[in-house]
Amino acid sequence: MNLYDVYPLFDINIVKGKGCHVWDDKGQEYLDLYGGHAVISIGHAHPHYVEMISNQVAQLGFYSNSVINKLQQEVANRLGEQSGYDDYQLFLINSGAEANENALKLASFYNGRTRILSVEKAFHGRTSLAVEVTHNPKIIAPINANGHVTYLPINDLPAWEKELAKGDVCAVIIECIQGVGGIRLVTPEFMQGLRAACDKYNTVLICDEIQCGYGRSGKFFAHQHTGIRPDIITMAKGIGNGFPMGGVLISPKFTPEYGQLGTTFGGNHLACSAAIAVLDVIKQDKLVENAAKVGAYLLDELKKFPQIKEVRGQGLMIGMEFEQPIKDIRRKLLFEQKVFTGVSGTNVIRLLPPLCLSMEEAKEFLKRFKETLS
Ligand SMILES: Cc1ncc(COP(=O)(O)O)c(C=O)c1O
Numbered sequence: 001m002n003l004y005d006v007y008p009l010f011d012i013n014i015v016k017g018k019g020c021h022v023w024d025d026k027g028q029e030y031l032d033l034y035g036g037h038a039v040i041s042i043g044h045a046h047p048h049y050v051e052m053i054s055n056q057v058a059q060l061g062f063y064s065n066s067v068i069n070k071l072q073q074e075v076a077n078r079l080g081e082q083s084g085y086d087d088y089q090l091f092l093i094n095s096g097a098e099a100n101e102n103a104l105k106l107a108s109f110y111n112g113r114t115r116i117l118s119v120e121k122a123f124h125g126r127t128s129l130a131v132e133v134t135h136n137p138k139i140i141a142p143i144n145a146n147g148h149v150t151y152l153p154i155n156d157l158p159a160w161e162k163e164l165a166k167g168d169v170c171a172v173i174i175e176c177i178q179g180v181g182g183i184r185l186v187t188p189e190f191m192q193g194l195r196a197a198c199d200k201y202n203t204v205l206i207c208d209e210i211q212c213g214y215g216r217s218g219k220f221f222a223h224q225h226t227g228i229r230p231d232i233i234t235m236a237k238g239i240g241n242g243f244p245m246g247g248v249l250i251s252p253k254f255t256p257e258y259g260q261l262g263t264t265f266g267g268n269h270l271a272c273s274a275a276i277a278v279l280d281v282i283k284q285d286k287l288v289e290n291a292a293k294v295g296a297y298l299l300d301e302l303k304k305f306p307q308i309k310e311v312r313g314q315g316l317m318i319g320m321e322f323e324q325p326i327k328d329i330r331r332k333l334l335f336e337q338k339v340f341t342g343v344s345g346t347n348v349i350r351l352l353p354p355l356c357l358s359m360e361e362a363k364e365f366l367k368r369f370k371e372t373l374s
Contacts, residue, residue: 010334017044020354020361022340033365034340038179038211038317038352041238042281049241049277056273063269065262071272078279079247083220085233089256091248092267096210096236097125099246102261103232104129104171106254107204113170116149117163117203121181124173124208133173135181154184157193164197171204176222179211179352182344183312183319191226198231206232210246211317214238215282215355218292218315225314238355243274287355291315294362298351301366307373309347318351319344329372337368 014030016023020043022030032040042049063069072092080086093099108114118124118133125131132144135151152159163169172194178184198205207213207230212222214235219225221233231253236246246266265271282288295315302311302320310321322329325346333339333349342350353361 012334019043019046020357028338030334030338030340031361031365031368032340033351033353033357034342035352035354036242037237037342038216039237039242040354041214041216042241042278042285042287043354043356046241046277046281048281049274052273052277052280053243053270056270060269062265064264065267069267069269069272071269071276072267075247075267075272075275075279078276079249082279082283083249084224085249087252088233089250089252089254091250091261092271093246093248093263094244094265094271095125095246096208096234097127097130098263098266099210099234099236099248100124100130100133100173100206100208101127102248103206103234104133104173105261106232106248106250107171107206109260110204110254111170111202113168113203114148115169117160117169117172118149118151119154119174119178119181120151121154121178121184122151122173122175122208123178123180124175125210154178155187155190157190157197160194161197164201164203167201169201169203171206172198173206173208175208175210175212176226177212177217177314177317179317179350180344182321182348183317183350185312185314186226188226191223191228195228195230204232205230206234208234210234210236211352212314215288215291216315216317216352218288218295220288222314222317239278240271240274241278243271245271245275282355285356290357291355294357294359297359298362298366301362305369305373313351316351316353316355316357320349320351322347322349332372333369337372339365339368 013025014022015025020032022032076090120135122135124133131140133149176186207223209221231251233249239245292315308320309323312319326349344350
């Protein structure tokens, strides 16, 4: 049987990882400034993570959501404490798209409305509503194009206030640092104005923190740079360091009812032990602080490269926009300098390394990047 061929692949077979490095099947080492697409938060094969998951699978890999799973409450307690959202409620699922589906569904249950505002260039996933709020007609199938969504420019508060004033908007969904959209940041003034307008018109504010959250921006959540609290926060990627997991943080103004949401695999024992290990390491190794420090250094240094048109980002979520397509630069980085990076569109290189990237590794990346551009 063939695989359904939807991914353009590099001819590299990665078989091993440790910290911020991965190795292919020929023993070649690579510096990982991509983190498997912002997924690896605490680094590859962290010993505590390996131990926690190994012990759990030997004990109990899975049982259903019809019985008590104390690990879920432990994730909630720890996440509440570390993120500053102790008063919120947690619903666990398996992926980012699923987190956004549930967030949008909750918003619609809450105010009975069906209209959504989303940002130009936004990416929120590939399923039903998650893809409909994604601003890319190429991946919205006719069955997903149901006219729920208006896309508006980032940071243009009057445009958002005008739509919200119509009084029929169910939810706003927004990435405080757009990932796929090319590392574009909201301003605090915009988010504060948006928060006020959402309150005024009873619209639910959803922050998609699937890529920019979980410490990546140098704060636990990227919206925490803007001084607002969303009604719903969606998470995935870094939460399980590669173990498939997603989460929805839900403000106390939402009241749960039996059967309102549900999932077979969400919050299973293995996923929860992965999440607890990740939270342990984030706290013990001060990875949020590390992302802020090493990210600020990288941003400063990258801004000195005359070849780059613009450097944008916060913490370890960095975009470098070039005048010309970056395909060749990225290939050189990978095949000659042995560095994994990401892209956005044709002209932006994205850096999404594990949050444990050290200053030495950042310097090593800059050295290899300089070689590539010379
Ligand atoms: C901001 C954002 N939201 C949602 C998603 C979808 O997550 P998943 O691929 O886990 O469904 C992604 C994935 O890249 C993302 O970057």
